[in-house]
Amino acid sequence: MTPTLNPLLLILIPLAPLIGAILAGFFGTKFMGNQLGRKACHRITILGVAIACGLSIYVLVQVVDGARFNGNIYEWMRLGEELVLPIGFLIDPLSAMMMVVVTFVSLMVHIYTIGYMEEDEGYNRFFSYISLFTFAMLMLVMSNNFLQLFFGWEAVGLVSYLLIGFWYTKQTAIFANMKAFLVNRVGDFGFILGIGLILANTGTMDYQEAFGQAENIAAQTLPGTSWGLMTVACICLFIGAMGKSAQFPLHVWLPDSMEGPTPISALIHAATMVTAGIFMVSRMSPFFELSDTALSFILIIGSITALFMGFLGIVQTDIKRVVAYSTLSQLGYMTVALGVSAYPVAIFHLMTHAFFKALLFLGAGSVIMGMHHDQDMRNMGGLRKYMPITWITSLIGSLALIGTPFFSGFYSKDSIIEAVAESHIYGSGFAYFSVMIGVFVTAFYSFRMYFLVFHGKERFGKGPHGHGEDHHDEHAHEHHGLAPGQKPHESPWVVTLPLMMLAIPSVLIGFLTIEPMLFGGFFEDSIAIDLQAHPAMEELTAAFHGAVAMALHSLTSPVLWLAVGGVATAAIFYLYKPEIPEKIATIFAPIKKVLDNKYYLDDFNQAVFGRGAQMIGNGFWKAGDQSVIDGFVVNGSAKLVNWFSILVRHFQSGYLYHYAFAMIIGVVGLITWILFTHLGSIQ
Numbered sequence: 001m002t003p004t005l006n007p008l009l010l011i012l013i014p015l016a017p018l019i020g021a022i023l024a025g026f027f028g029t030k031f032m033g034n035q036l037g038r039k040a041c042h043r044i045t046i047l048g049v050a051i052a053c054g055l056s057i058y059v060l061v062q063v064v065d066g067a068r069f070n071g072n073i074y075e076w077m078r079l080g081e082e083l084v085l086p087i088g089f090l091i092d093p094l095s096a097m098m099m100v101v102v103t104f105v106s107l108m109v110h111i112y113t114i115g116y117m118e119e120d121e122g123y124n125r126f127f128s129y130i131s132l133f134t135f136a137m138l139m140l141v142m143s144n145n146f147l148q149l150f151f152g153w154e155a156v157g158l159v160s161y162l163l164i165g166f167w168y169t170k171q172t173a174i175f176a177n178m179k180a181f182l183v184n185r186v187g188d189f190g191f192i193l194g195i196g197l198i199l200a201n202t203g204t205m206d207y208q209e210a211f212g213q214a215e216n217i218a219a220q221t222l223p224g225t226s227w228g229l230m231t232v233a234c235i236c237l238f239i240g241a242m243g244k245s246a247q248f249p250l251h252v253w254l255p256d257s258m259e260g261p262t263p264i265s266a267l268i269h270a271a272t273m274v275t276a277g278i279f280m281v282s283r284m285s286p287f288f289e290l291s292d293t294a295l296s297f298i299l300i301i302g303s304i305t306a307l308f309m310g311f312l313g314i315v316q317t318d319i320k321r322v323v324a325y326s327t328l329s330q331l332g333y334m335t336v337a338l339g340v341s342a343y344p345v346a347i348f349h350l351m352t353h354a355f356f357k358a359l360l361f362l363g364a365g366s367v368i369m370g371m372h373h374d375q376d377m378r379n380m381g382g383l384r385k386y387m388p389i390t391w392i393t394s395l396i397g398s399l400a401l402i403g404t405p406f407f408s409g410f411y412s413k414d415s416i417i418e419a420v421a422e423s424h425i426y427g428s429g430f431a432y433f434s435v436m437i438g439v440f441v442t443a444f445y446s447f448r449m450y451f452l453v454f455h456g457k458e459r460f461g462k463g464p465h466g467h468g469e470d471h472h473d474e475h476a477h478e479h480h481g482l483a484p485g486q487k488p489h490e491s492p493w494v495v496t497l498p499l500m501m502l503a504i505p506s507v508l509i510g511f512l513t514i515e516p517m518l519f520g521g522f523f524e525d526s527i528a529i530d531l532q533a534h535p536a537m538e539e540l541t542a543a544f545h546g547a548v549a550m551a552l553h554s555l556t557s558p559v560l561w562l563a564v565g566g567v568a569t570a571a572i573f574y575l576y577k578p579e580i581p582e583k584i585a586t587i588f589a590p591i592k593k594v595l596d597n598k599y600y601l602d603d604f605n606q607a608v609f610g611r612g613a614q615m616i617g618n619g620f621w622k623a624g625d626q627s628v629i630d631g632f633v634v635n636g637s638a639k640l641v642n643w644f645s646i647l648v649r650h651f652q653s654g655y656l657y658h659y660a661f662a663m664i665i666g667v668v669g670l671i672t673w674i675l676f677t678h679l680g681s682i683q
Contacts, residue, residue, distance in 0.1 A: 002066060002067070002068050003062070003065070003066060003067040003068075004067065004068065004069055005059060005062060005063075005067050005068070005069040005091055007069065007071065007073060007089070009055060009058075009059070010059070010069060010073075010089050010091060010142070011073060012051070012052075012055060013051075013052045013055045013056055013059070013099065013103075013138060013142070014052070014135050014138040014139050014142065015135075016047075016048040016049070016051040016052045016055075017045070017048040017049050017052050017106075017131045017132070017134040017135045017138070018048075018131075018132070018135040019048055020044045020045035020046075020047065020048030020049065020127075020128075020131045021045065021048075021128045021129070021131035021132035021135060022128075023036065023041075023044050023045075024036065024041040024044055024045050024124050024125075024127050024128040024131065025124075025125065025128030025129075025132070028040070028041040028124035028125075028127075028128065029124055029125050029128070034124075036124065038123050038124060041123070041124040041127050041128070042110070042113070042114055042123075042127050045110060045127040045128065045130070045131040046107070046110045046111065048131060049103060049106050049107045049110050049131060049134055050107055052099075052103045052106075052134065052138065053100070053103035053104055053106075053107045056096070056099040056100045056102075056103045056104075057100055059091060059096050059099065060096040060097065060099070060100050063091065063092065063093055063096040064093075067091075068091060068092055068525075069089055069090070069091040070088075070089070070090045070091070070092075070144055070208065071088055071089065071144070072084075072086035072087065072088035072144070073086070073087050073088055073089060074086065074087040074088075075087075076147070082203060083203065083204075083205075085145075085147045085205065086145060086147070086148075086206075087147075087148055088143070088144040088145055088148065088206075089142045089143070089144055090142070090143065090144030090207060090208075091142065092525060092526045093522050093523055093525070093526050094279075094282065094283065094347065094523060094526035094527065095141050095142055095526075097347070097351060097517075098141040098279055099138060099141060099142065101272070101350075101351055101354045101355075102134065102137045102138060102141065102272050103134065103138070105266070105267060105272060105354055105355070105358050105502075106130065106133075106134040106137075106267060106272070108358065108362070108498035108501055108502055109130060109263045109266050109267040109358070109362070109498070110127070110130060110131070111494055111497060111498050112263055112266075112362055112365070112494065112495055112498040112499075113126065113127065113130065113263045114494040115369075115491060115492045115493075115494040115495040116261065116262060116263055116365055116369065116495060117261060117263070120261075122166060122167075125166075126163075126166060126261065126263075129159060129162050129163050129166070130163070130263065130264070130267060132159050133156060133159040133160070133163065133267065133268060133272075133273070135155075136152055136155035136156045136158075136159055137152065137156055137272050137273065137276070138152075139151060139152040139155065140152025140153055140155075140156060140276055140279075141276075141279060144206065144207055144208075145205045145206045145207060146195045146198065146199065146205040146207070146210075147205050149195075149280070150191070150192065150195060152276075153188070153191065153240070153244065153276065153280075154188065156244075156268070156272075156273045156276060157181070157184050157188070157244070157273075159268075160177075160180060160184075160257070160268050160269075160273055161177045161180060161181045162177075163260050163261075163264045163268060164176050164177035164180055164257045164259060164260040164264065165177030165178075165259075165260070166260055166261055166264070167259075167260075167261075170259065172256075172259050173259040173260065175256070175259075176253075176256040176257055176258075176259040176260070177257075177259075177260075179252070179253050179256055180253035180254075180256070180257050183243060183250055183252060183253040184243045184244060184250075184253065185243075186239075186243055186250060187239055187240045187241070187242050187243015187244060187250050188240055188243060188244075189239075190235075190236045190237070190238075190239025190240050190242075190243075191236065191237060191239065191240020191241075191243075192240075193236040194233050194234070194235075194236030194237035194238075194239075194240065195237070197229065197232065197233040197236065198210055198217070198233055198287075201213075201216075201217050201220065201229065202216075202217070207283070211286040211287070211528075214230070214286050214287055214290055215290070217229050217230050217233065217287075217290075218230040218290040218291070228291060228293070230287060230290050230291045230294075231291040231293045231294050233287065234284070234287055234288050234291045234294035235293075235294050235297055237280070237281070237284060237287070238277075238281060238294065238297065238298055238301075240277065240280070241276075241277025241278070241280055241281055241335075242277070242301065243277075244273065244274065244276045244277040244280075245274050245275065245276065245277030245278055245331050245334075245335070246274055246305075246327075246328055246331055247277070247301050247302065247305045247331065247332065247335055248301060248304045248305045248308065248309070248332075249601060251305060251309065251328050252598070252601055252602055252605065254269055254274065254324055254327065254328060255312075255321055255324045255325060255328075255598075257269050257324075258318070258320040258321055258324050262320065262361060262362070262364065262365030262368060263362070263365065265320060265323070265324070265361045265364075265365075266357075266358040266361035266362050266365070267358070269324065269327065272354070274327065274331060275331070275334070275350045275353075275354065278331070278334045278335070278338065278346055278347070278350050279347070279350070281298070281338050281343075281346075282338065282343040282346060282347055282526075282527055283526075285341075285343050285527045285528045285529065286528040288338075288341075289341065289528055289529060289530045289533070289534070292425060292426070292533070295338075295339050295340070295341065295425055295534075296339065296425055296426040296427045297339075298335055298338050298339040299335075299336060299338075299339025299340060299425060299426075299427040299428065299431050300339075300427045300430065300431070301335060302332045302333070302334070302335025302336040302337075302338065302339055302431070303332065303336055303339075303427065303430050303431040303433075303434040303435070304332070304434070305328060305329070305331060305332030305335060306329050306330075306332025306333050306335075306336060306434050306435055306438045307329075307332070307434040307435075307437055307438050307441070308599070309325050309328035309329045309332060310325070310326075310329040310438050310441035310442055310445065311441060311595060312325045312328075312595055312598060312599075313325035313326055313329065313441070313442075313445035314441065314444065314445045314448070314595070315592060315595045315596055316445075317376055317377055317378055318375045318376065318377070319364045319367060319368070319375050319376075319377050319380075319449060319453065320361070320364050320368075320375055322377075322445060322446075322448075322449045323357070323360050323361055323364055323449075325445070326357070326360070326401065326442065326445065326446065327357060329438060329441075329442060330349070330353050330357065330401075330442075332434075332438075333349060333413065333416050333435060333438070334346045334349050334350055334353070334416075336416060336420060336431050336434070336435060337349065337415075337416045337419055337420075339425065339427070339431065340419050340420055340422075340423035340425055340428060340431070340534065340536045341423075341425075341529050341530070341533075341534035341536055341537070342415070342416065342419035342423075342536045342537055342540070343523070343527045343529065344517060344518050344522070344523045344527060344537065345412065345415045345416055345419050345518060345537075345540070346416075347517075347523070347527075348411075348412045348415065348510075348513075348514065348517050348518055349409075349412035349413065349415070349416060351412075351509065351513075351517075352400070352408040352409055352411070352412040352505075352506075352509055352510050353409070353412070355400075355408065355502055355505040355506045355509060356396075356397045356400035356401055356407075356408060356409055356502075356506040357397075357401070358502055359393060359394075359396070359397040359400075359499060359502040359503055359506050360394065360397040360398070360401065362495070362498055362499055362502065363390055363393055363394035363397060363499060364394075365495075366387065366390040366491040366495050366496070366499065367380070367383065367387065367390060367394075367453055367488075369491050369495065370383065370386065370387050370390070370488040370489050370490065370491060371383075371460060371481060371482060371488055372481055372482050372486070373481070374460070374481035374482065376481075377449060377452040377453055378452070378459065379459055379460050379462070379481060380452060380453045380459060380460060381452060381453070381454075381455070381456045381457050381458050381459040381460070382454070382455065382456060382457060382458040382459075383453055383454050383488050384454040384455060386487060386488040386489065386490065387454075387488055387489070387490045387491070388490065389490060389491075389496040389499060389500065390490065390491065390496070390499065391454050392503075393496075393499040393500060393502070393503045394450065394453075394454065395450065395454075396503045396506050396507060397502075397503070397506055398446045398447060398449075398450050400506045400507070401442065401446050402439075402442055402443040402446050402447070402563045402566065402567070403439065403442075403559065403560075403563055404563070405551040405552075405554050405555065405560065406507075406511060406551050407506065407507055407510065408505065408506055408507060408508065408509045408510030408511070409506075409510065410510060410551065410554065411510035411511065411514045411547065411550065411551075412510055412514075413439075414550070414554060414557075414559060415514070415518065415540060416435060417432075417435050417436065417439075417559055418539075418540055418543070419536040419537070419539075419540055420432045420435055420536075422535070422536045422539035422540065423534070423536045425534065436558070436559070436562065439559055439562040439563050439566070440562040440563070440565055440566040441566065442563075442566065443562070443563040443564075443565070443566025443567050443570070444566035444567075444569055444570050445570075446566075446570075447566065447567045447570035447571065448570045448573070448574055450570075451570055451571060451574045451575050452574055455575060456574065456575055460481070460482045460486075460488065461482045461483065461484050461485060461486050461487075462484065510547075511547045511551075512547075514547055514550075515544070515546070515547060518537075518540065518541075518544070519540075519541050519544050
């Protein structure tokens with residue numbers, strides 16, 4: 001008999017951070033008179049997330065031992081006799097692993113925030129927001145039905161909006177959070193259409209009940225068309241993932257979201273929220289396995305994102321934006337894995353990426369603190385001797401990112417490349433080209449950032465020229481960047497401790513978990529794969545001979561040498577021959593201009609959708625509001641009343657003889673009508 005998890009324990013996992021968020025948000029801010037101080041707020045929220053993390057680890061251990069849970073906790077609404085809309089949990093290896101990743105990274109970010117946001121006036125509000133985000137993400141990954149999935153999906157988007165625009169007096173932050181909100185609404189429109197199609201054709205919002213009817217959906221077509229119903233539903237669901245997981249062309253919001261504080265970048269836009277789409281597609285694998293068209297669509301979108309977003313990372317000068325474009329590229333890798341039905345590999349890379357990308361973002365934040373909030377890498381250099389802990393942890397994160405053998409990123413990234421090589425689904429050739437070129441590109445921009453920041457000449461302290469995170473507009477006049485003579489400094493322990501804690505899994509987690517997660521049946525009851533139609537995972541299993549053997553075999557593979565080539569090229573360009581990239585930029589100025597303008601996608605969106613929406617809005621305003629509502633309904637009725645009153649006022653002169661004359665006319669008219677009526681009846 002399968003052991004069952006305690007539902008009260010499961011309820012406590014999302015509730016603990018929610019309670020912390022409520023206490024800090026209400027009693028730690030002006031809303032309720034600032035009754036809690038800074039220390040109380042960060043202790044309450046950290047305690048809540050720590051409880052959630054500890055319980056999530058306990059649940060994962062129980063799940064590994066065979067425990068499962070799938071049940072409703074609360075009936076939110078009932079429509080008629082058939083449709084029940086509950087709140088419930090599905091705890092299996094997929095959700096349990098996600099719970100640990102979300103809560104552990106969130107805990108590290110909470111601790112890190114004590115140092116990073118120390119001087120910010122919104123300190124308590126910030127802790128409330130990030131704790132609330134943790135609650136929303138947990139509700140998403142623990143859900144057992146589409147209603148709760150959609151609730152968590154929209155809740156993380158809402159909190160993301162609040163966090164990106166946390167410094168709400170900055171115009172760039174206001175623009176960035178609105179951009180993120182609008183772009184995600186585009187994806188979410190497709191997402192809710194996909195959920196609606198599944199609900200309409202299954203009559204249920206429960207995952208397991210809907211999966212049980214997957215074959216029936218696959219046999220149908222969308223009414224009025226020849227399109228497969230399953231294909232349409234899956235593509236609609238994936239459009240939601242394109243928005244949340246920032247896939248081309250709905251990726252444009254993520255780089256601009258770097259306007260928020262750095263801890264947000266680590267928590268939301270690297271480790272958790274942006275991976276929600278990857279998690280969702282993996283959870284919906286029983287549907288996606290029945291549509292090769294949808295899988296090919298996913299594969300091509302992921303390939304474009306992995307390659308072309310990596311190119312943009314090459315030309316960035318803001319340290320956070322380099323890591324942001326790296327995130328976009330790695331999300332493309334995960335999506336490519338989904339497209340070849342290697343869902344476990346996508347989730348495996350999601351997990352390893354969460355640790356080393358959070359490490360890189362927090363490392364970037366530590367550098368920004370040491371540089372007095374200067375984010376421009378051209379103003380850095382030689383920080384290695386001033387910030388040793390930040391240096392070594394950032395190096396570990398960079399080595400994991402580029403797929404160095406024995407580091408966590410190597411095992412997940414190489415597995416994706418091998419899965420694509422073994423796939424024969426339409427688009428796999430282009431995907432293989434993209435992920436292979438992406439290896440070189442990733443290594444190049446990662447170590448370009450590393451060398452510019454930690455090695456080479458010291459370029460700081462040259463005067464007021466920094467590109468900074470202005471915490472508030474009233475502080476915008478203050479100098480950002482090191483003044484002449486100033487030196488960088490290592491961050492306090494509340495910043496460096498999370499860096500060290502994240503560095504450990506960035507090195508070890510891939511080596512320790514690749515065999516059970518990918519080849520030990522860990523996801524066998526969480527993810528469905530048709531191995532006959534999509535044999536990539538079966539081929540990977542046959543070729544796997546242990547974590548050590550995999551790393552040793554890579555020494556002769558082109559993947560490793562592409563990465564080495566990227567690192568070597570970055571070293572030559574930015575340590576020994578800095579004039580080379582300047583010459584290349586001059587020779588290929590048109591291409592660099594395209595990259596600097598991010599393929600002109602923002603300009604295209606502004607010209608087509610922004611101005612188009614403005615034109616439509618103006619049309620409705622002039623034709624509908626001004627002409628119909630104001631002109632006809634409001635002003636027209638007023639004019640009619642005015643015309644009638646002008647006519648009637650002639651009969652209300654105030655003279656007695658006018659009224660007597662009117663009475664006489666009235667009497668004559670009445671007598672005439674009676675006479676004609678009487679004569680007519682006599683005849």
